[in-house]
Amino acid sequence: MEWLSRADRVELLRAMLMMRAIEARALVLYRQGRVPGSFYDGFGQEAVSVGAAFAMGPRDRLCPLHRDLGAHLVRGVDPVRILAQYLGRASGVTGGRDGNVHFGDPASGVMGMVSMLPDMMCVATGMAMAFKLRGEARVALSWFGDGATSRGDFHEAMNWAGVQRLPVVFVLENNQFAYSTPLAKQFAVGPVERARVYGFPGVSVDGNDVEAVFEAVRAARERALAGEGPTLVEAVTMRMHGHAAHDDMRYVPPELLAAWAGRDPIERQERRMAAQGVDVEALRAEVDEEVAAAAEEALAAPMPDPADAARDAFAHGEAEPLGDGRAPWSGFAGEPAVAHPAPEPTA
Amino acid sequence: MPAMTYLEAISDALREEMRADERVFAMGEDVGALGGAFKVTDGLVEEFGEARVIDTPLAEAAIVGTAVGAAVVGMRPVCEMQFADFVACGFDQLVNVAGKTHYRLGVAVPLVVRLPSGGGFSGGPFHSQSPEAWFMHAPGIKVLAPSTPADAKGLLIAAIRDPNPVVYLEHKHLYRRIKGEVPKGTYATPMTARVAREGTDLTVIAYGAMVHAALDATEDLDASVEVLDLRSLVPLDADAILASVAKTSKVLIVDEANETCAAGAQVAALIAERAFEQLDGPIRRVASPDVPIPFSPPLEQAVIPTVNRIRDACRDLLDY
Numbered sequence: 295m296e297w298l299s300r301a302d303r304v305e306l307l308r309a310m311l312m313m314r315a316i317e318a319r320a321l322v323l324y325r326q327g328r329v330p331g332s333f334y335d336g337f338g339q340e341a342v343s344v345g346a347a348f349a350m351g352p353r354d355r356l357c358p359l360h361r362d363l364g365a366h367l368v369r370g371v372d373p374v375r376i377l378a379q380y381l382g383r384a385s386g387v388t389g390g391r392d393g394n395v396h397f398g399d400p401a402s403g404v405m406g407m408v409s410m411l412p413d414m415m416c417v418a419t420g421m422a423m424a425f426k427l428r429g430e431a432r433v434a435l436s437w438f439g440d441g442a443t444s445r446g447d448f449h450e451a452m453n454w455a456g457v458q459r460l461p462v463v464f465v466l467e468n469n470q471f472a473y474s475t476p477l478a479k480q481f482a483v484g485p486v487e488r489a490r491v492y493g494f495p496g497v498s499v500d501g502n503d504v505e506a507v508f509e510a511v512r513a514a515r516e517r518a519l520a521g522e523g524p525t526l527v528e529a530v531t532m533r534m535h536g537h538a539a540h541d542d543m544r545y546v547p548p549e550l551l552a553a554w555a556g557r558d559p560i561e562r563q564e565r566r567m568a569a570q571g572v573d574v575e576a577l578r579a580e581v582d583e584e585v586a587a588a589a590e591e592a593l594a595a596p597m598p599d600p601a602d603a604a605r606d607a608f609a610h611g612e613a614e615p616l617g618d619g620r621a622p623w624s625g626f627a628g629e630p631a632v633a634h635p636a637p638e639p640t641a
Numbered sequence: 642m643p644a645m646t647y648l649e650a651i652s653d654a655l656r657e658e659m660r661a662d663e664r665v666f667a668m669g670e671d672v673g674a675l676g677g678a679f680k681v682t683d684g685l686v687e688e689f690g691e692a693r694v695i696d697t698p699l700a701e702a703a704i705v706g707t708a709v710g711a712a713v714v715g716m717r718p719v720c721e722m723q724f725a726d727f728v729a730c731g732f733d734q735l736v737n738v739a740g741k742t743h744y745r746l747g748v749a750v751p752l753v754v755r756l757p758s759g760g761g762f763s764g765g766p767f768h769s770q771s772p773e774a775w776f777m778h779a780p781g782i783k784v785l786a787p788s789t790p791a792d793a794k795g796l797l798i799a800a801i802r803d804p805n806p807v808v809y810l811e812h813k814h815l816y817r818r819i820k821g822e823v824p825k826g827t828y829a830t831p832m833t834a835r836v837a838r839e840g841t842d843l844t845v846i847a848y849g850a851m852v853h854a855a856l857d858a859t860e861d862l863d864a865s866v867e868v869l870d871l872r873s874l875v876p877l878d879a880d881a882i883l884a885s886v887a888k889t890s891k892v893l894i895v896d897e898a899n900e901t902c903a904a905g906a907q908v909a910a911l912i913a914e915r916a917f918e919q920l921d922g923p924i925r926r927v928a929s930p931d932v933p934i935p936f937s938p939p940l941e942q943a944v945i946p947t948v949n950r951i952r953d954a955c956r957d958l959l960d961y
Contacts, residue, residue, distance in 0.1 A: 416706025
């Protein structure tokens with residue numbers, strides 16, 4: 295079955311181009327000393343966040359990590375606010391309270407990450423638990439990396455989600471290195487194999503093929519909505535830049551980088567779309583132009599007011615849950631937000 | 642008003658809030674069929690079902706982490722740590738995820754973590770701890786510690802209704818020992834201090850089980866001793882503390898927790914900074930020395946502040 299329309303496939307390419315263009319621009323700004331702190335990007339991994347987020351419905355909830363800028367773009371966060379976020383401006387998504395990709399626009403149905411990398415797996419599991427408890431046909435998704443699989447929260451979330459058969463999708467972004475630590479020093483048994491012992495399937499896909507990632511997550515979401523529980527989707531990819539911009543990657547064999555450079559996820563989708571008659575050059579130019587303008591706007595935005603620094607540790611009034619996000623896949627168009635009958639709540 | 646034990650009052654609060662608000666649910670290790678290790682959740686699974694009284698895997702990080710997830714999609718989780726000591730395993734999720742979320746993201750995280758805390762019954766180093774100061778030091782987390790059944794109920798209800806992560810310390814040694822009148826229905830107790838006994842010569846500041854120790858210790862003293870029950874450590878009721886000190890000019894602060902950087906240290910700093918001119922003697926503290934809470938009764942009694950230690954400290958201060 296053909297799940298993606300031509301417009302969907304262009305949208306996937308556009309989101310990946312946008313992610314790369316924003317990160318490329320932000321990296322330049324970082325090197326110019328205009329981005330405070332450190333700088334992290336997902337260069338080469340764009341297909342993982344874009345493909346997975348594209349499969350998620352408006353009422354689903356997402357927990358992306360620091361190489362998953364594409365998820366925020368798919369969910370509708372304005373590039374100006376993202377660039378202002380890197381720059382620590384008042385108009386950044388967190389208003390300067392946190393930096394780089396440490397953000398989540400509550401209005402996009404996305405929860406911002408913390409630096410303790412598998413923690414958000416537990417958070418997504420709790421979202422899924424609430425959906426099941428209320429009998430809602432909704433799914434939670436959490437990305438995590440190969441390094442995160444060594445920590446206890448990975449195990450606690452996988453086990454819990456398996457025991458309770460929760461509607462959650464775990465996307466393992468296997469980018470070969472956790473900072474400098476290669477897979478061989480991280481685990482003796484691949485995480486995708488471990489899914490089975492938690493009571494649910496693990497599938498491995500080419501993480502540099504945005505359509506393959508979309509399809510795996512779409513199927514995992516369907517499974518979750520049908521009440522069949524979680525899925526672990528391993529997206530095999532490569533971190534093409536250092537852990538952060540200051541990292542020279544001396545520990546990565548150059549031939550490995552060269553091999554992966556030939557598998558760039560954006561070039562791959564461009565070739566597909568060019569074959570479909572899409573003017574890829576025009577699309578790229580349009581995205582670059584939008585990002586250049588967004589960067590100018592973000593650079594002109596004011597810094598936060600120091601008088602606000604000691605405010606807002608606590609919430610006041612009624613707690614507002616995360617809102618619904620943009621879900622551009624044509625599979626959701628014209629459909630009710632809830633595409634499935636709600637599963638029976640747990641007795 | 643019915644008389645209830647401290648434990649029954651906590652159960653009553655949870656039951657009333659679960660009846661009143663379908664977003665409220667309870668989870669933790671053995672909270673369902675068993676009714677919790679201390680029976681606080683006894684009978685809840687029969688009334689509300691397994692969907693709202695969730696027996697979780699033995700996984701404290703995930704208990705707190707999933708509570709965060711449920712909270713940000715509109716639920717009001719009330720988590721039980723089987724013993725307060727075990728919250729160390731969920732510390733990261735509380736401090737880094739729950740506590741920092743509103744400041745960073747503007748997203749409220751309304752959840753409660755119940756901590757059966759404190760010693761006095763040979764629980765040993767892993768079942769007797771008073772870890773409240775850890776959370777006082779972590780931004781974005783409220784910390785409550787009731788001492789009476791009426792406050793235990795009203796403060797748990799206030800915690801459940803609060804839009805923030807709240808750590809609720811319920812003292813295990815008060816569970817069945819302390820009984821009192823508890824109003825029916827639902828009511829929220831303000832997160833402020835309470836004058837447990839009025840006095841004019843000396844203020845003893847305490848919370849949790851130490852309120853009772855302070856009342857016992859000062860009952861027969863030949864002086865008018867005010868006992869201030871903090872009830873809430875975050876927010877800390879500075880006005881009530883300063884008002885009492887202004888009245889008595891002498892202050893003793895009692896912590897069951899280990900002495901260094903305990904809640905009482907913060908109270909002492911507050912008084913030193915803002916009530917120096919009103920003092921007529923040094924700020925004195927009685928707390929547990931900085932060792933794990935030992936098992937054997939004579940050792941435990943040598944560590945946790947006793948009525949006698951508190952009384953001696955009061956006498957010294959009154960004589961100053």
